[in-house]
Amino acid sequence: MNSTVVSTGTEGKTWGGGNQPLKASYGKMMMWFFIVSDALTFSGFLAAYGFSRFKFIDYWPIADEVFTHVPFLHGQELPMIYVAFMTFVLIMSSVTMVLAVDAGHQMKKNKVIWYMFFTIIGGIIFVGSQAWEWATFIQGDYGAVQTKGGNILQFGAYKTIDGETVFKRVPVEEFAVAAHTERTQHQNKNGLWFVDEGALPAFSVEDIYHGLEAHPNILIRTQTINEEGEKTVLSRAESLSQLKTNGKRYVKGANLEVNEYGAPLFADFFFFITGFHGFHVLSGVVINIIIFFNVIIGTYERRKNYEMVEKVGLYWHFVDLVWVFVFTFFYLV
């Protein structure tokens, strides 16, 4: 028996195997294909957001009025600043990642370790910031009234700031007083054990109406965007009648069902898109940590190439790439 291996006669030919027409390793190519499919998922989300926004083009919340908070600067309206910071953190961590890949090409283990470390820190700061954004959005700040038709009525007053008359929102807590009510929250211990009720709203529409009557400077702002691109402010008489006839319940903050800033869909998409992206960042951080320890124990040093760092780097950059689009379509446009 000279040989048990069957020779196919195609060795060295095009179909003999072992070719790399794309000059990329299997792992890297598959990472690219995964990225393409994931990009399609994200564009599905973002295009669906565009669809809903086009559907309610004249009623959509203005993102600048929603995301105005910056940690430690309580009570100041600073639209865009914090998201810009988050974007910068993510781009920065992309840079340290690409520097890690570069150091890997030069087989400099210690440099790879440090750059991977900074990348992970950047990722953690980003996820933390996003959690804070979520918490602030869920918490809400001024409160509003939802109407029978599902629209949102916000409260505010004209104020003169630097010689300019601007409409500023006024928190419902500031003018409405919660009246005594006989209605108590239903709990399973004092009623039906299999039925649950969420916390009762802090104010009834009646309370808010009395508050509005007592404060002649407060007006209602609707969801409708006027020709100047601003939300419509009703006159005093219209405000009172709108609240009286259509007001249904007091809402504060945002969840999947209501949103004090306007259309509930806005909140839904915010939670889904930034949540899905945040989940990607989180898994990116976890994968980065695994690779980080592999670098430390010298796995790639023994393997004599750092391609694994490059592959996880591709994923990490992709997460950054998606954020660039989320940033534009959620916060800017």
Place this chain on the structure above:
Amino acid sequence: MADHAHQLEIFRGLIKFKSNTQKIWGVLLLLTIVTAVEVVLGIYKPEILMSPSMTPFEGGLGATLLNIIFSAFIYTKSLNLIFIVLTIIKAYYITWDFMHMRDETKSLRRLVVWTAVFLISYLIFILLQEGGYIESVYTNGFIKRDF
């Protein structure tokens, strides 16, 4: 991997970096400037950019065709158009320089980019078109929303 060659030119060779590390910092500078421009425009919202730059053409079939061709300028606010273009510029540099697409073969590049661009453009077109249609039904179709 030590012999891995990097293309060090950006802007079609207008700027050529001396090393890969230098190119990375150069691209970071570019991305930072673009983001800063976006943030400043987003905060100040210049009045002149708040409306589309062209008005729709009136008249027969020719006008309709022109409206379709120039739809980005006729139906989109200039500011939003600028944001979208800047975003695509950022996406290009992230993909080309951070993800090393510049160093891949032409076929891998096309495989990834064309597939995504084609499918995403199609998706955006049908969904936005449909959204606009439903909006017109809500506005003109005797559906009461304001209550």
